[in-house]
Amino acid sequence: MDALFLPLAGVVGASVDQVKLITCLLIAYPLGSVFIxxxxxxxxxxxxxxxGITLMFFFPVLQLYSAFxxxxxxxxxxxxxxxxxxxxKMPWVVFCVVMGHLTVNHVIRSVYNLSYETLEVTGPQMVLTxxxxxxxxxxxxxxxxxADLDKWQTSKRVTNFPSLLEFLGYSFYFPGILVGPYLDYADYMDLINETVFKTLAVKGKSGRNVPAGRKRVAYRKMVTGLVYLGIFIVLGGSWNFSISLTPWFLEQSLFYRIAIYQMCGVFERTKYYAIWTLTEGAxxxxxxxxxxxxxxxxTLWTGAANVDVLVIEIPSNFKVLLDAWNMKTNVWLxxxxxxxxxxKGKKPGFRSSMITFTTSAFWHGIASGYYLAFLTGGFITTIGRLARANIRPLVLPAAGAPPSIAKHAYDVxxxxxxxxxxxxxxxPFMLLTAKDSLITWARLGFYGHILIGGSMAFFYAGGTKFFRGLxxxxxSKFAANASPISTPVHEKQFMVPPSFDQMVAPQK
Incomplete structure (x- = not known):
């Protein structure tokens, strides 16, 4: 079947595996209309x-027999x-078995030095994990x-154990089997039984409680995903993070290198935007x-989203950015x-945060670049928490007042x-190796380390005490100026924002 994909791969300048993957994602669109x-x-x-559709993807199209x-x-x-x-201990046993299997395959991928263009078992296995x-x-x-469960646990708990057929159907849900989105069993059974639609007062054209507007939203996602894919094909090959390893990059001034790198980041991410948006539409x-x-x-169809591009490219802070990237994985973590x-009975602490970051790194693979990226991300989250706790309260307006110039400046x-x-x-996440990552950081003047280290030194060397005093x-000034009948200053203005552990916890 490769003969069908080789000409197209040559035209777009992509690998056959990449063309096959995109083909499967596009085929899922008409098949989704059949499914419903x-x-x-x-x-x-x-x-x-x-x-059946998953078998078709893995056998004749992708030829991933062992992977299946x-x-x-x-x-x-x-x-x-x-x-x-x-x-x-059952959930932890399952976790060790499934994650251990995934890690073994990550090691095999690393031993054979397979590029991201090669499609093999680890991609689908990450979703399945x-x-x-x-x-x-x-x-x-x-x-x-x-009584021991929180809201999410109560809504997702499984009280009636599924049959093997139901569980296989859930595991092999075809639009998400290759790159996601991941969904939990309760949502899958709601989809099968159309439970989520049965409260609708207006029936669709077929007389069933399937809401209208689904196709319009889905095919808009398809077009958007193909646009992202086109941007990556045209520009991503030349303008990506590996440009930092070229002699040309080293010849440029430091400020130009930093500026170029921001543009490369946008083009690097378009490949993720493409596949996640395509699979969301299907x-x-x-x-x-x-x-x-x-x-x-x-009708609104936002529940299958895995990325919010605008929030990522124009982020107000690092926590919001993390919440908008690979959102389903954040929920899982x-x-x-x-x-x-x-x-039980304790609030999540630093230990919980570090275990979560480490799990995320292992889930992605064993490349040293992943661990550099997540370690750096942990420190970035720390300085974000410090800024939010110490500086942001000073620029927040009183309740009902418009944002001040200081607040706008803080946001910018x-x-x-x-x-x-x-x-x-x-x-490092894209470059994969510690060697290439350190070369890149050096050629960027270690500006990230300067920002992170400088911020932490400032706050821990007296900045926190200074801002808390302000x-x-x-x-006290607001309290002195407030009259007995005045509207009190909004309490959030002086509340200590969420702790570090609340900030680093991935939020939906």
Missing amino acids: RIPSSQPAMKHLFNI FQLLASILATYYLTRYYQSS MKLTTFAWNVYDGRRPA SILTGLGFTGVSPSGE RECVYKRVTP VGTVITTLLLNYAAS QTKQA
Whole structure:
């Protein structure tokens, strides 16, 4: 079947594997329209449809025979462990089995030095790892008293164990099997049974409770994804982070290098924007992602999103940026790692945060660049927390008052610094090796380390005490000027913002 893809690969200048992947994502669009036409009264047909399409992707198209059976092995191991192993350690056993299997394949990929253009088992396995470990925790929560669960755990808990067919259908949900989006079992069964649509007062054209507007949103996503893909094909090959390793880059002035690097970061990310937006649109066609109806009557389909491009490229702060990037993975890390490693009755601490960052790094692979990127990201989160706790309260307006010039300046400076640090910290993630990462940082004048180190030194050497003193004086001034019948100053103006651990926890 490669003969069908070789000419196209030559035209666009991409590998055959990349062309195959995009083809599968595009084929999922018409197949999504077929899937949603299968009546909810025949759930077995929907499960079989998912399994059948996944088999088509892996066998004749991608020719990943071994990869499919490896995924199947992890699925069956998870199914029987969660069903028959009643211990409270069950989710961690599943986690070790599934993550360990993924890590072995990451090692194999590294040994063979496979490029990102080569499609093999680790990509789909990363998505499946999130699904299977989440399912294990959902089953565990289904065995716990409801009073011990938080809102997310209560809504996602599994109390009726699925049949093997249902679990295979969930695991092999075809629009997300290759690159996501990851979804939990409760959302999958809502999709199969069309539960989320049954509260709608207005029926769709077919007479069923499937809301209108789905195709319009989905195909708009497809066009958007193809635009991102086009940008990456045309510009990403020349303007990417590896440009820092060329002699030309070294010949430029430091400020020009830094400026060019910001542009390269945008083009580097377009490949992720492309695949996540394409798969989001295909998922919407199956009915996934429905989040309600707007006041104007327009249906909303944001539940399958995995990225918010505008927030990433124009971020107000680093935490908001992280929340908008690979959003489903952030949910998984928060719900299945960050919360779960925190002892009962205690708030998450530094230990919980570091375990979460380490898990994220291992999930991505074993390349040294990943660990440099996540370690740097942890320090960036720290200085973000310090700035938010110490500087931001001083520029917040009183309740009901418009933002001041100082607040606008704070936001602009925050956006610029966040963007600079994003591209600095992300470069090891793309370059993969510590050697290339350190060369790149040196050629950028280590500006990220200067910003991070300088900020931490400032705050810990007396800056925090100084700004807290200003906050106290400001609070006293407002209190002195307030009349007994005046509207009190908004309490958030002087509250200590979330702790470091709350800030680093991935939020949906």
